[in-house]
Each structure stands twice: as C-alpha cells, then as structure tokens.
Amino acid sequence: MISPQNSKFEIAQRNSPVLFYRLLMLTAITVLTISILSAQSAFYLGTQAGVNGSKFRYTEDLLELYPTSERLAGVNVGIDAGFQLGQWSFATGLQYVQKGSNYQTDTYTTEEGQQAYFYARERLHFMSVPVLVGYSDYLTNRIGYTLQAGPSFNFGITGRIDETTEYFGSEQTDFENYKVAFGNGVNDDYRGNMIGFQFSPSLFFDIDQRNRLTLNAVWDLGTKDSFNPRCTAANNFFQINRGSLTNRMAAITVGYQYRIPFADRY
Numbered sequence: 413m414i415s416p417q418n419s420k421f422e423i424a425q426r427n428s429p430v431l432f433y434r435l436l437m438l439t440a441i442t443v444l445t446i447s448i449l450s451a452q453s454a455f456y457l458g459t460q461a462g463v464n465g466s467k468f469r470y471t472e473d474l475l476e477l478y479p480t481s482e483r484l485a486g487v488n489v490g491i492d493a494g495f496q497l498g499q500w501s502f503a504t505g506l507q508y509v510q511k512g513s514n515y516q517t518d519t520y521t522t523e524e525g526q527q528a529y530f531y532a533r534e535r536l537h538f539m540s541v542p543v544l545v546g547y548s549d550y551l552t553n554r555i556g557y558t559l560q561a562g563p564s565f566n567f568g569i570t571g572r573i574d575e576t577t578e579y580f581g582s583e584q585t586d587f588e589n590y591k592v593a594f595g596n597g598v599n600d601d602y603r604g605n606m607i608g609f610q611f612s613p614s615l616f617f618d619i620d621q622r623n624r625l626t627l628n629a630v631w632d633l634g635t636k637d638s639f640n641p642r643c644t645a646a647n648n649f650f651q652i653n654r655g656s657l658t659n660r661m662a663a664i665t666v667g668y669q670y671r672i673p674f675a676d677r678y
Contacts (some may be wrong), residue, residue: 424475452497460507460628462491462665468513468534469634474655478515484533486510488630488663490540501546504561508518509538511659512571519580521598527580536571536592536659540632554618564610564632565640568594568602600640606659608632616669626667634658 429516465483490507516531545562571592578585593600637656644650 425562430580441659453498454671455674456493456494456496456624456669456671458492458624458665458667458669459490459625460665461659462487462628462663464488464509464511464630464661464663466511466513466659466661468515469658469660470655472516472655473653473655477517477653479518480516482514484512484535486512486535486661489664491671492542494546494669496548499548501558501560502549503544503546507539507540507542508662509566510654511538511566511661512536515661522579525593526582529578529580530575532573532575534571534573536594537569538566540566541570544610544612548616556616558614558616558626559613560610560612560614562610564608565630566606566608568604570594570605571602574667594640596640596642598642598646600643602638603640606634606638607663608634608659609637618657621670621673622671624669624671628660628663628665628667630661630663630665632661632663634660670671 462509464486466486467481467483468478470478470481486509488507488509490505490509492505494501494503509514512533512535514531514533517529518530519527519529522528540563542564544560544562546558548556548558550556571594572591575588576585586616592602595600595604610630610632612630613627614626616624616626618624622636636658639650639657
C-alpha cells in the first residue's frame with residue numbers, strides 16, 4: 413500500500429520536468445523581450461506622397477486583343493503607422509492610389525469592312541491598406557534602409573474609361589467614355605477588393621530621435637483576376653474573349669515619420 417506522503421512525492425517528481433521547462437520558457441521570453449526593447453524600438457505615425465506608373469497585364473484572348481499595354485501615371489498619398497522591435501517592424505496604413513492603364517489593339521477590320529484602330533485610357537481610384545513586415549538596419553549613424561513586404565488590400569472607389577477609335581482613310585474618329593463600377597453585382601466591372609503583393613525598399617534619414625524622413629520605392633502586383641466574375645459570366649464579350657486582368661504598379665514616394673521611441677538609440 414502506497415502512503416499519501418509517497419504519493420505526493422511521486423506526483424511532484426513527475427511534474428518537476430514540466431515546471432522546469434515552463435520556467436525555462438518564461439525566462440527565455442523575458443530575456444528576449446528585454447533585449448528587443450533595449451534595442452531601437454518605437455511606435456510611429458507618418459505620411460507619404462508620390463507618383464506611380466501602373467498598367468494592366470492581360471492573358472489568353474484578351475492579350476491577343478490588347479497586345480499593347482502602357483503605363484498610366486498616377487499619384488499616391490496617405491498615412492501610415494507601425495511598430496518597430498529591434499530591426500523588425502510591422503506597418504500598415506491607409507492610402508489613396510490612382511491606378512489604371514493605357515491599352516490598344518492592332519489594326520483590325522470592322523463589320524463594315526473598314527480598317528480601324530482602338531485605344532483606351534482607364535483611370536481607377538482605390539483606397540489601399542498594406543500590411544507589411546519589414547527589416548531595417550543603419551548604414552551610418554543616421555542613414556539606414558528598410559525592406560518591407562506583404563499583402564495589400566485595394567478597395568475600388570470609382571473609375572473612368574475613355575475610348576477612341578480611328579478609321580483608316582477617314583477623318584471619322586469615335587469617342588466614348590464609361591464610368592467603372594466596383595462590387596459583386598452583375599453590372600459591376602471589377603471586384604470591390606483586389607488583393608496584391610507589395611514589396612517596398614526604402615532609405616531613411618533620422619533628423620533626431622523622433623523625426624525621420626523616408627524615400628520609398630513601391631511595387632504592387634495584383635495576385636488574382638481583377639474582373640468581377642459575376643459580370644464576366646453575364647457579359648457575352650468575355651465568352652468570346654477569355655482571359656484575366658491584373659494590375660501592376662511601381663511608385664516612388666517621400667515620407668515623414670514621427671516616432672515614439674521605447675529605448676534611446678543615441
């Protein structure tokens with residue numbers, strides 16, 4: 413028969429490895445937290461603005477129909493916020509972004525037998541929310557670099573298409589324009605939310621401990637078809653001309669950050 417005293421001793425002996433590992437894990441987390449916070453750690457708020465160039469990327473039949481796609485200039489402006497722990501950071505924000513493309517056909521024959529040429533300019537307006545993980549380091553005492561990457565969530569606001577058709581041997585030129593709609597309805601051209609992948613290297617200059625200037629390059633690549641599938645399923649044009657569309661953007665921005673440090677780097 414096992415005495416109550418021996419039973420308690422055996423239970424304590426069995427639990428001692430578990431308690432040891434828990435204590436070891438707690439110690440490691442505490443040391444890691446202290447070491448991170450003792451490095452340059454800060455919360456920041458900022459703003460940035462700049463210019464971009466974007467264009468459409470077509471596939472399949474649409475690529476044959478519009479073989480030439482050229483960049484359309486636009487603007488980026490917005491606010492951002494982030495949290496830095498040591499050399500690693502998490503950043504997000506809210507940005508107004510103009511995207512779109514210039515695209516055109518080759519010369520083609522109309523139903524009336526005329527030789528024609530079609531080109532269009534499509535301007536789209538978005539509110540974009542990037543979610544980025546970054547790594548940064550100093551090159552000198554005040555100048556450094558940051559590499560950031562992550563998804564971007566682009567919410568369509570509105571847009572406009574300006575179309576021009578010219579005819580060979582004729583002074584006739586047709587102009588048409590349309591309003592672009594975003595959403596899930598049968599008459600909405602594009603998805604309401606377009607997800608992209610964003611990569612952004614940047615240089616920064618610390619004016620002092622709390623104020624920083626940045627120079628940023630941004631590449632935002634669409635990850636899935638931008639067309640609203642309900643609209644393409646109902647539109648005969650897309651039954652004849654199959655394919656997908658993604659938007660690619662490259663931007664240069666300058667920014668300012670106000671930083672609230674948790675440790676004094678200087």
